[in-house]
Amino acid sequence: MSDRAHIDISDSALQESYSEQSALDDLLVKLATGGFGFSVSLGAFADDPETVWLTWSWFVLLAAVLVVVVSKFLSVAGLRAYFVSERHEDAAERERARCATEGLDRWITRCNVAGGVGVGLGALLLAAHVAS
Numbered sequence: 001m002s003d004r005a006h007i008d009i010s011d012s013a014l015q016e017s018y019s020e021q022s023a024l025d026d027l028l029v030k031l032a033t034g035g036f037g038f039s040v041s042l043g044a045f046a047d048d049p050e051t052v053w054l055t056w057s058w059f060v061l062l063a064a065v066l067v068v069v070v071s072k073f074l075s076v077a078g079l080r081a082y083f084v085s086e087r088h089e090d091a092a093e094r095e096r097a098r099c100a101t102e103g104l105d106r107w108i109t110r111c112n113v114a115g116g117v118g119v120g121l122g123a124l125l126l127a128a129h130v131a132s
Helices: 003-041 049-087 091-131
Strands: none
Touching: 003 049, 003 091, 049 091
16 A cells, blocks of 8 residues: 555544544533533522522533533544644654644544543432432
């Protein structure tokens, strides 16, 4: 396989990966903001000891949204680093950019996992409020 064909396959695989991560980010933001809106409509910021689960669900769901927003910024930075790594003429610069891309990819994955856990935990806290 020629180097050009390898680069084309790598480009395609990376673009698909970032596309999937972007779709996951979008889904997590929609779920977290929807859950937050639903929890606010249930409690309407009531200052009642019985709303402790609801209050915690607000914080967790908002944190999930913030984590996913950070993930979006990291995705953009990762794409930029990847294109620098593939297009730069200096081999050392390409390797530095490639390492940065791999590091950003790990952080994006961590953010997506944290956002998913946050949405799930927020939903559980919301369910605990409804059940109490």
